[in-house]
Amino acid sequence: MTEKIPTDVVEVIEKVDPLIKTLPPAQQQEVRQIVTTAIAFQGPLPPPGMLEHYGRIIPDGAERLMALLEKQTDHRVNMETKLVDGRVSVAKTGQWMAFILSLFFGSISVFLGYTNHEWLAGTIATTTIVGLAVVFVLGKEPGQKSPKSPEPASKPTQPSKRRRGG
Numbered sequence: 001m002t003e004k005i006p007t008d009v010v011e012v013i014e015k016v017d018p019l020i021k022t023l024p025p026a027q028q029q030e031v032r033q034i035v036t037t038a039i040a041f042q043g044p045l046p047p048p049g050m051l052e053h054y055g056r057i058i059p060d061g062a063e064r065l066m067a068l069l070e071k072q073t074d075h076r077v078n079m080e081t082k083l084v085d086g087r088v089s090v091a092k093t094g095q096w097m098a099f100i101l102s103l104f105f106g107s108i109s110v111f112l113g114y115t116n117h118e119w120l121a122g123t124i125a126t127t128t129i130v131g132l133a134v135v136f137v138l139g140k141e142p143g144q145k146s147p148k149s150p151e152p153a154s155k156p157t158q159p160s161k162r163r164r165g166g
Helices: 007-020 025-037 048-057 059-116 118-138
Strands: none
Touching: 048 059, 059 118
16 A cells, blocks of 8 residues: 655655755665654644545544544643643632631721720721732732842852861
C-alpha cells in the first residue's frame, strides 16, 4: 500500500528543494531528511492534510480526533468556570466575615465608650477601621507583598575566606 504525502508537506518540499540542490551532493540527502522529519504543527488541530491522513490510517480517525479536542475544550471551560466561581465565593465569604467582625468590634467599642473606657474603645475602633481599610482599599493583607512590585535582585553570597593557621 502506497501512502500519499499530505499536500502541505509536498508544498514545503517543493519550496525547499531548489535550495537543497545548490548544496554539495553529500549534504543534499542529509538536509532532505532533516527537512522532511522537522515538519510540525502548532495548536490543537493538525493541518488538513495530516487530518486527512489520520482519517485514512485509523478508522474514523479525524472524527475521533475532533471529538477528543471538543471534549478537552469543554473540560477546560468547565474548570475555568469552577475556578472563577470559587474565587467569587471566597470573596463573598470574606466580605461577610469582615462585615460581621466590624459590627462585633464596633459594638465592643461603643460599649467600652459608654463604660468610660474611651481610650480602649478608640483603640479598638481605630484598629478595626484601619485594618478593614487596608484589606479592602489595597486588596491585600498587611505585610503581604504587592504582586506588582518587582522582586529585589539578591546578590549572590560570597563564600567566606578562611585563613589557615600555620
